[in-house]
Amino acid sequence: MSHIRLINVTKRFGSVTAVNALNLEIAKGECFSMLGPSGCGKTTTLRMLAGFEDLTDGEIHVGDRLFSSPRKKFYLPPEKRDFGMVFQAFAVWPHLSVYENVAFPLRIRKFSASEIDRRTKDALHSTNLLAAAKDSPENLSGGGKQRVALARALAINSDVMLLDEPLSSLDPHLREEMRFEIKDLQRAYGFSIIYVTHDQAEAMALSDRILVMKQGEIQQVDTPLNVYNNPANRFVFSFIGLSNFLEVAARDGNLRTCRGDCPLRDALPRKKKQDAPGEGNEPPETLLAAQNFVLASRPSEINFTAEGGLRGIVVRKSFLGEIVDYQIKAGEQTLRVQKGRRAPGPEAGEACGISFLRPFWYAGEK
Amino acid sequence: MNGIVQKSGFGAAQIILGLSIAILVVMVAVPVLLIFFNAFWVHGEFNIRDVIATIREPDTYQALVNSLIIASGTTFGSTVVGTFFAWLVTRTDLPYKPFMKSMFLVPFMLPSFIGALAWKMLLSPRAGFINRFFMTNFGFDGPLFNIYSYAGIIMVEIMYLFPFVFIQVCGALERMDPTLEESARISGAGLFTITRKITIPLVMPSILSGALLIMLYSMAHFGTVAVLGIENGIFNIPTLIYQRIHQSAGSFDSIRTGTVLATVLVVTAAFIIWLQGKILSKGRYQIIAGKSFRPMELKLRALRTPLLVLCIAYIAFTIVLPTVVIFLVGGLKTYGLPFTWENLSLDNYKFILFDYKVTKDAIRNSLALGLGAAFITMFAGVMISYVIVKMKVRGKGILEFLGMLPFSVPGSVIALGVILAWSGKFNINLYNTVWIILVAYIARYMAFSLKANSAALEQVHDSLMEAARACGATMWQTLRDIVLPLVRPGMLAAFFLIFLPSLRELTVSIMLYAPTTRTIGVAIYTLNEDGETVVSAALAGIALILIITGQTLINHFTKTKRV
Numbered sequence: 001m002s003h004i005r006l007i008n009v010t011k012r013f014g015s016v017t018a019v020n021a022l023n024l025e026i027a028k029g030e031c032f033s034m035l036g037p038s039g040c041g042k043t044t045t046l047r048m049l050a051g052f053e054d055l056t057d058g059e060i061h062v063g064d065r066l067f068s069s070p071r072k073k074f075y076l077p078p079e080k081r082d083f084g085m086v087f088q089a090f091a092v093w094p095h096l097s098v099y100e101n102v103a104f105p106l107r108i109r110k111f112s113a114s115e116i117d118r119r120t121k122d123a124l125h126s127t128n129l130l131a132a133a134k135d136s137p138e139n140l141s142g143g144g145k146q147r148v149a150l151a152r153a154l155a156i157n158s159d160v161m162l163l164d165e166p167l168s169s170l171d172p173h174l175r176e177e178m179r180f181e182i183k184d185l186q187r188a189y190g191f192s193i194i195y196v197t198h199d200q201a202e203a204m205a206l207s208d209r210i211l212v213m214k215q216g217e218i219q220q221v222d223t224p225l226n227v228y229n230n231p232a233n234r235f236v237f238s239f240i241g242l243s244n245f246l247e248v249a250a251r252d253g254n255l256r257t258c259r260g261d262c263p264l265r266d267a268l269p270r271k272k273k274q275d276a277p278g279e280g281n282e283p284p285e286t287l288l289a290a291q292n293f294v295l296a297s298r299p300s301e302i303n304f305t306a307e308g309g310l311r312g313i314v315v316r317k318s319f320l321g322e323i324v325d326y327q328i329k330a331g332e333q334t335l336r337v338q339k340g341r342r343a344p345g346p347e348a349g350e351a352c353g354i355s356f357l358r359p360f361w362y363a364g365e366k
Numbered sequence: 367m368n369g370i371v372q373k374s375g376f377g378a379a380q381i382i383l384g385l386s387i388a389i390l391v392v393m394v395a396v397p398v399l400l401i402f403f404n405a406f407w408v409h410g411e412f413n414i415r416d417v418i419a420t421i422r423e424p425d426t427y428q429a430l431v432n433s434l435i436i437a438s439g440t441t442f443g444s445t446v447v448g449t450f451f452a453w454l455v456t457r458t459d460l461p462y463k464p465f466m467k468s469m470f471l472v473p474f475m476l477p478s479f480i481g482a483l484a485w486k487m488l489l490s491p492r493a494g495f496i497n498r499f500f501m502t503n504f505g506f507d508g509p510l511f512n513i514y515s516y517a518g519i520i521m522v523e524i525m526y527l528f529p530f531v532f533i534q535v536c537g538a539l540e541r542m543d544p545t546l547e548e549s550a551r552i553s554g555a556g557l558f559t560i561t562r563k564i565t566i567p568l569v570m571p572s573i574l575s576g577a578l579l580i581m582l583y584s585m586a587h588f589g590t591v592a593v594l595g596i597e598n599g600i601f602n603i604p605t606l607i608y609q610r611i612h613q614s615a616g617s618f619d620s621i622r623t624g625t626v627l628a629t630v631l632v633v634t635a636a637f638i639i640w641l642q643g644k645i646l647s648k649g650r651y652q653i654i655a656g657k658s659f660r661p662m663e664l665k666l667r668a669l670r671t672p673l674l675v676l677c678i679a680y681i682a683f684t685i686v687l688p689t690v691v692i693f694l695v696g697g698l699k700t701y702g703l704p705f706t707w708e709n710l711s712l713d714n715y716k717f718i719l720f721d722y723k724v725t726k727d728a729i730r731n732s733l734a735l736g737l738g739a740a741f742i743t744m745f746a747g748v749m750i751s752y753v754i755v756k757m758k759v760r761g762k763g764i765l766e767f768l769g770m771l772p773f774s775v776p777g778s779v780i781a782l783g784v785i786l787a788w789s790g791k792f793n794i795n796l797y798n799t800v801w802i803i804l805v806a807y808i809a810r811y812m813a814f815s816l817k818a819n820s821a822a823l824e825q826v827h828d829s830l831m832e833a834a835r836a837c838g839a840t841m842w843q844t845l846r847d848i849v850l851p852l853v854r855p856g857m858l859a860a861f862f863l864i865f866l867p868s869l870r871e872l873t874v875s876i877m878l879y880a881p882t883t884r885t886i887g888v889a890i891y892t893l894n895e896d897g898e899t900v901v902s903a904a905l906a907g908i909a910l911i912l913i914i915t916g917q918t919l920i921n922h923f924t925k926t927k928r929v
Contacts, residue, residue, distance in 0.1 A: 108555045
């Protein structure tokens with residue numbers, strides 16, 4: 001059964017629509033990420049869920065309780081929602097010790113002294129902070145501060161944890177470590193996570209499901225694997241992972257690249273296979289009729305061919321460690337190809353052929 | 367290669383450093399040292415017993431106690447008022463907040479001794495308009511409120527000093543990371559609890575630092591106490607110094623009492639500044655926001671209208687009423703006549719602007735002194751700040767220490783110091799000339815210039831200058847083409863920060879004026895003391911117009927420049 005339900009949730013700031021008629025159901029214990037470029041409405045959605053922003057229209061339910069509904073003139077203030085929340089800038093209070101920071105929500109709820117102590121120590125233990133309990137959070141590193149913020153959110157043992165880009169103020173190495181810690185805490189405590197981020201690796205690693213947003217609209221809601229493998233549209237394809245877009249035109253029944261006029265026939269798979277909208281060995285009829293479309297591909301899903309395929313020249317070959325990154329010029333357009341470091345490949349300046357393993361077809365931008 | 371230059375021990379850097387040190391030594395350090403010297407050194411020997419004896423004299427002791435009472439009361443009251451209004455205009459849904467905010471900053475512009483004059487006209491026990499109104503119309507036996515009292519002095523000082531706390535707390539509340547409060551809210555705390563447990567503690571350093579600023583100012587404040595206290599024999603340290611020096615025309619005894627009192631002031635000021643530095647360095651939390659959402663606003667609901675009325679009443683009572691009274695009295699034929707159309711005219715204003723030598727001299731003196739002091743102090747301030755902020759030379763430490771001095775030396779101390787230094791002791795006698803006032807202004811306003819210029823210089827990253835040097839510019843060319851154009855806004859700010867306050871300066875000028883070297887402040891004060899109330903009020907009105915016009919021009923100027 002879904003635990004959190006957003007029905008037609010809409011938020012306008014003046015004439016700008018930040019979130020448009022969003023419908024969403026999130027299950028209990030699920031880790032759900034909202035991903036999108038800045039200004040896409042993901043943070044606004046989270047803040048509406050937390051209660052810091054009221055809705056313009058729609059309803060939010062959590063469990064069997066109504067949280068927000070402008071039509072019913074109902075709005076539950078954030079302090080009554082019993083969520084745990086972690087903010088990007090930590091928001092750890094510098095005038096209180098680590099212990100008092102974590103105990104704050106418990107003191108507000110007027111637990112007994114022994115209960116406060118037990119739960120605070122429990123939360124501090126889970127976040128490896130017991131030794132620093134008496135310190136001022138000012139003396140902790142960024143990671144330490146974020147642990148305090150996590151412990152504070154854990155203390156009240158909430159069903160739902162709202163995380164607003166909690167790791168983006170940390171350095172990359174620490175980010176990865178904290179990612180696993182959050183996941184471990186979720187397993188131990190069993191709360192749901194609503195996670196806002198613009199870092200796709202973070203979202204992929206943590207989430208059961210990912211929501212991709214653009215300009216206040218849902219683009220796709222699916223598992224990380226499906227979002228990556230079977231993107232719903234061109235935006236999701238380009239936003240998640242690396243991507244190539246090759247402008248293509250159909251001439252006399254043959255597909256050729258624009259600006260350079262190279263034949264594509266040999267570079268495409270023979271079999272027709274479709275798991276996602278847009279996928280296939282040839283463009284759908286609608287696009288062919290419109291005469292303006294692109295071939296989308298992942299750099300890792302392109303093979304080199306000795307003969308045939310799409311002919312091009314290796315402009316640049318860079319060794320990146322585990323992988324080798326090629327820049328191939330075909331006609332006037334360039335493509336990226338990535339291969340494992342041990343895979344054979346052409347050298348810079350050499351001519352080569354490439355073939356696409358999993359082509360997708362989308363409408364052109366113009 | 368030929369282009370190698372021997373690194374010399376004595377170059378441009380040393381010249382600038384030496385010049386900077388010389389300016390601060392001559393202008394500030396020597397006068398202050400002379401005060402200490404005169405206080406502790408009698409007949410060629412160190413003498414602390416006399417110092418203690420002087421402090422224990424009933425008059426001096428009472429003045430010290432009075433300074434403390436008035437400063438404590440003012441500080442406490444201003445802090446409460448300033449914090450409350452700051453919270454109201456930043457964190458609630460009070461209507462017309464931007465307007466309220468700018469109105470609460472108006473007292474910054476207004477000279478408090480002119481305010482004190484207005485309040486004297488309104489609330490002096492027998493003749494005050496408000497007191498008389500209540501006595502004649504409601505049959506009060508005595509005055510409603512006697513302004514010649516501790517409470518009166520404190521009340522007037524609060525009206526003019528609370529913006530120090532107001533502006534600090536407003537700034538802190540506006541810059542504060544809203545998620546600090548949001549995280550308390552999601553933790554389950556209501557807005558009242560958040561204000562009490564999170565917001566106020568976080569802005570406490572700003573509140574305290576504003577409060578100490580007021581303490582510092584009030585301890586050394588001359589005008590309000592001079593206007594309202596002397597009637598009932600309430601003296602504080604600066605007014606007692608003035609009274610002693612003025613009465614005895616500079617006798618040795620009075621100078622000694624003055625220097626002892628001045629020493630107490632300097633020590634207190636230094637202590638307050640030390641305390642402020644301590645609070646700021648230790649307690650200043652990193653609460654500045656990264657990304658900013660609008661901070662939460664408390665819905666005042668039923669209290670919205672009453673609080674709006676309170677704010678409007680406060681503004682009307684403390685800003686509009688005194689100002690109106692000054693202009694009205696300035697228009698009266700004789701003080702004491704009722705405000706009717708027959709009794710009001712512009713004659714007094716015409717008289718002081720075109721016919722009365724005393725006031726014409728005063729206006730001319732103030733304008734000349736203000737421009738002169740602003741120019742000199744602006745350039746000296748740029749140079750000194752440059753050495754302190756940007757240069758790496760040996761001996762900079764001395765300059766840093768000297769640079770702190772102007773901040774901790776109150777006006778009356780500077781006045782006394784320049785009397786000691788420039789009355790022929792070093793074969794230069796500037797006493798009774800306009801030059802001694804100029805010298806004192808430069809010393810007094812050096813702190814403003816150092817502050818504005820070093821803030822501007824800190825914005826200029828070292829790499830900008832290094833880039834110029836790498837492009838082949840010499841140090842002088844770098845200064846001229848890169849640094850000066852970039853700090854010009856800071857210099858301009860320094861200029862006006864000095865020019866405008868000097869137009870209304872009283873504390874320093876009152877100790878140094880001669881019959882022909884009155885400033886506007888001195889003229890207003892002495893005319894009032896001589897019973898020329900209407901002329902003094904008219905001059906105060908002119909001063910207000912000058913100051914407000916100047917301030918408005920600057921605000922306009924700096925605003926259009928920023929765009």
